[in-house]
Amino acid sequence: MxxxxxxxxxxxxxxxxxxxxxxxxxxxxxxxxxxxxxxxxxxxxxxxxxxxxxxxFDVRALFAMPMLGRLAVVAPLVAMVAGLVGVYQAEHEQHVGELAELDAAVMSDELPLTAYTDSGFKAYLVQQEQQPKRAQ
Known part of the structure; x- marks a missing residue:
């Protein structure tokens, strides 16, 4: 036909x-x-x-294909999943690195750790941001 x-x-x-x-x-x-x-x-x-x-997409057609045809269908899917896993891992490592930098900055600061949890400390920071910077 x-x-x-x-x-x-x-x-x-x-x-x-x-x-x-x-x-x-x-x-x-x-x-x-x-x-x-x-x-x-x-x-x-x-x-x-x-x-x-x-x-x-007919799944039965996938199993009727020769091995090379199956690889042509499955290989891009595997590559896509591997790429997504790689992107996730890279983003996770970047996030952990940022948290580590923040922790290091907090630990090396002169303020005691309890100052960061004090509600007055946040008000102090807001007040400091609103004051104009003095020329040094």
């Missing part, structure tokens, strides 16, 4: 589906009988055609 035959079949199917309720009962019975005959004549080993226009 060439592409023109397939297009014609889709157009006929679409027209029949649109007017299915308007068809007489005798016509629908004849169409059902013709479909049953066509299915009976269909070769048993020929796989049913999939509607290519709808898209989608």
């Amino acid at each position: 060439n592409s023109d035959d397939i297009d014609l079949a889709y157009k006929i199917r679409h027209a029949l589906n649109e007017n299915l309720d308007n068809l007489p009962a005798s016509t629908t019975e004849r169409l059902a009988a013709a479909r049953a005959q066509a299915l009976a004549r269909k070769k048993a080993e020929a796989p049913a055609r999939r509607d290519e226009r709808r898209g989608g």
